[in-house]
Amino acid sequence: MLYREALNKALDETMAADENIVVLGEDVGLYGGSYRVTEGLYAKYGEKRLIDTPIAELSIVGNAVGMAIGGLRPVAEIMTANFALLAFDQIINHMSKYHYMSAGKITLPMVVRFPQGVSKQLAAQHSESYEQMLSAVPGLKVLAASDVNYAYHALKHAVMSDDPFVFIEHELLYNKKGEVDVHTPIDPFKARIVKEGSDVTIVSYLKMVDDVMAALPKIEEALGCSCEVIDLCSLNPVDYDTLKTSIEKTSRLVMVEEDHKTGGYGAQIVSWAAEEMFYTLDAAPLRIAGADVPIPYNRTLELLSIPTPDSIAEQIIEWGRRNDV
C-alpha cells in the first residue's frame, strides 16, 4: 500500500464509523485531493462531508474550529506547509487555546493535515517545514508520519481523538510503499525504532528517516559501528523514554532534520540531551540540518540546502572519526 493510500484508508474507515467526521480543504472533494489522499471519498460520502473550500486557509482552519464547537469532527487539509502560515492565527490563537482558556468547557476534536518539506524544485514558497513552530505551541499534538503503517494508525488515532492534532506529512512520501498491519494497533506517541544498534543513536523523523536509512550502510562500514535509528513519530509530546533507553545503550546522539538548523526542531532534542543525558554521552551530539537559507529553485543548490544520504553519511563519518566511534 502507498503512504497516500494508507492515509486515505484511515480517513475512509473513520468516516464510515462516525458520520460527524468531515474533511475540508482546497480540492479535497470533487478533485480528489492535490496528493490524492482523499481520492474516492467524495463519491462515497458526498459534498456535505468532503467540503471543497475556497483558497482561504485562515477560514479552512477557522471553520474547522467552529465545526468542532458545533459538534463535528473536522479534518482540515492544507495543501502545503507554507500555505498553513495563513492559518497560523487560527491554529495558534484558536485551535490550541480554546480548551485551556475555557477551562475545558470547549473541546476541539479536530485535525489539521499538511505536507511539508523539499520536494523537487518547488522553490522557497512551497518547500518549507514548520514543525519547529507548531511543536512549540502548548495545546497541540504534533505527529509526523514517515512510515506507511504509522501513517494509517496515527491518522486514525488523531481523527478519533478529542484533542486538536497537527498531522504532518512529507511531499515526497505520498508514493512510498509499505505494509499496513490493521490488526496490530500502535501507540502514536511512541517513537519507532527503525533499526536496532549499539554504538550511535540517530534520531530523525519524516522523510529524513529514509535518508538516514539510505546512508546507513556507508556509515556503519566506514566507522565499523552499529547505529540505532529512531523515528520520533510524535514531535509533541516527545517519547523521551525511548530516546533515553537508546542513548544509555549507545552513549552517542546524532539528530537529523530537514528543517533549517537555527531554531530547528532538533534543537529541542539536543537541548534535552544536554540537560538530561550529559553524563551518559561520550561525545558532543551532532546536529545535521538544512542550511539557513530560503530553499532555492536550482536543483544543485536545492540539494545543498538540505541533508541528503550522501551528506548525512559524510557528516556522521567525520564526526564519528573525531569522536572515536
Place this chain on the structure above:
Amino acid sequence: MDKLLAETLYYEMVRGRAFEYAAKEHYMQGDISGFLHLDIGQEALSVGAMKAFTKGDVFSTYREHIMALARGISPKAVMAELFGKEAGVSEGKGGSMHLFDPSHFFYGGDAIVGGHLPNAVGCAYARKFRGEEHGVMAVFGDGATNGGAFFESLNIAAAQKLPMLFLCENNEYAIGTKITRVAPFEKQAKKAEPYMPTVEVDGMDVLAVYEAVSEAQHYIQKGHGPIFVEAMTCRYEGHSMSDPNSYRSTQEMALCKARDPIERMKKVLLEQYGMDDDTIESLETKAQNEIDEAVRFAAEAAEPAPEALTAHVFTEGGNHALS
C-alpha cells in the same frame, strides 16, 4: 412587545451597566487586572441582541461582559472570572476577554479582532449539517470589518447559504482610529451588500435592536443564507481601561450620551407602559444588589490551585506535555 419583556430589557441594561461600573471600580483598586473593555453606552446593543437571539450560538469579542450576563451566565461567575478566581466562568484562565459557556451557547470571548468570525461560520456549518436550525450569531466591531477574516467569512457563509447572523456593533472607533480614516464609508454594511441582505438599526435603542435581531433570526432560519445587521452605537469609555479616550471631543461625547439607551428605555417604560418611578427604582436597586452580591462573591472566592496550571491543556486522559 409585552410589558414583562420590556421590563426585562431595561433590567438587563441597568444590571449590565452596574456590572461595568463595578468592574471599573475594582480594576482601579487592583482586584481586576489585564485588559478590561467596558461596554457602557452599548447596553442596548448587547442586551437587545442577546435577548432576541435566544436560541442558537453566539460568538463574540472581548467586550462581552453584558452579553454574557444577558445570555444567562451568572454575574457571580462573570465577576469571579474578572477577579481571576476558580469560581469564574473560565476558572480564572480566561479573564475578562475570554468568557465561554457552551451550556448557554456562548463562545466568548475572542480577543483576536475578527478571529472568531471563521469559527462562527464553521459552527453554522455544523449546525446546518446536523439539522439544528437555530443559527449562529457573530458579534464584532466596525474595526473587524477591515480584516481578511471578515471578507472570507462573508464569502463562505453566503456561498454555503449558512444560517449566520453577522451583527456589526459600529461604535465608529477601532481603539482610537475613527472608522472613516481607514475605511471608505461610515456604514460597514456596504461591505456585505454583494453577499447578503443588510439591515441598519439604531444601536442605542434596545427595542429597535431587539426587533431587528428577532427578524434577522427568523430570516436565517428559513435557509436562504446569512444576513448582516449593523447597529450604530457609541461607547462611553475608552477602548479599554488603558485608553484615556483623548481622541474624542467633549461635544462628541455629549452628543453620544444624549442618545443614552437606558434613559431612553426608561422613558418608554414610563410613557408607553405606564410604569411608575418607584417600580423603576426598585428594578435599579435590585440590579445593583445583584452586582454587589457578585462582587462580594468574587472577592471571597478562592484562587485557582497551582495544579490548575497544567489542567485543560488537553482533554482528560490526553494531557501530555513535554516533560
